Amino acid sequence: MPELSAGVPETTGGVRLAEISDRPLDPAAVDAAVRGHRYGAVVVFSGVVRDHDSGQAVSALEYSAHPDAIRFLRECCASVAESTGLPVAAVHRIGELSVGDLAIVTAVAAPHRAEAFAACSTLVDRIKHEVPIWKRQLFADGLSEWVNACG
Structure with a gap:
């Protein structure tokens, strides 16, 4: 799938x-x-593929996106940017990922750290719950599991 992007620097x-x-x-x-x-704080969050989940060894992840996922991602970003008045950025990976790969990276800049941390946390939570990206966890024992989550 080719890279999809949106947003104009302001x-x-x-x-x-x-x-x-x-x-x-x-x-x-x-x-x-x-x-x-104008910003004294930039908070960047990186979601990393870990080697375990719920007591099981994870060997890899596969992320799949609905064709309209980019629209939902843009809406999440726009909503957080509008409600906070802060610049936001988010990139989510799809396809096959190995342990240690980055699945999502978000960033928010603010005059002070507290508002940057809060806005970045809100952004990640919104993306995780609202953007139709699904992950399939591949376990070391050969089994797999689909998870309706993004992060």
Whole structure:
């Protein structure tokens, strides 16, 4: 699946980056998308594929996205940007991921850290619950499980 993106850089607030990509994620690019001279805090969250879940050894993940997933991602980003007045960015990976790969990277910039942390947490929660991206966990024992979640 090709990379999908949206968002136009602005001097204040707004969606700076919203993408769903089948390529490895670059936290530095997500960070750079929200930075500005007016902001003293940039919070970047990276969701990493871990080697376990609920006591089972995980060997890999597969993420699949609904064809309209980018629209839902844009809406989540726009809602958080609008409610906070802060610049936001988010990129979610799809396809096959190995343990240690980045599944999602989000960033929010703010004048102070508390509001950046709060907005970034809200953004991740909204994406996880509202964007139709599903993950299939592949376990070391050969079994797999679909999870209706994004992060």
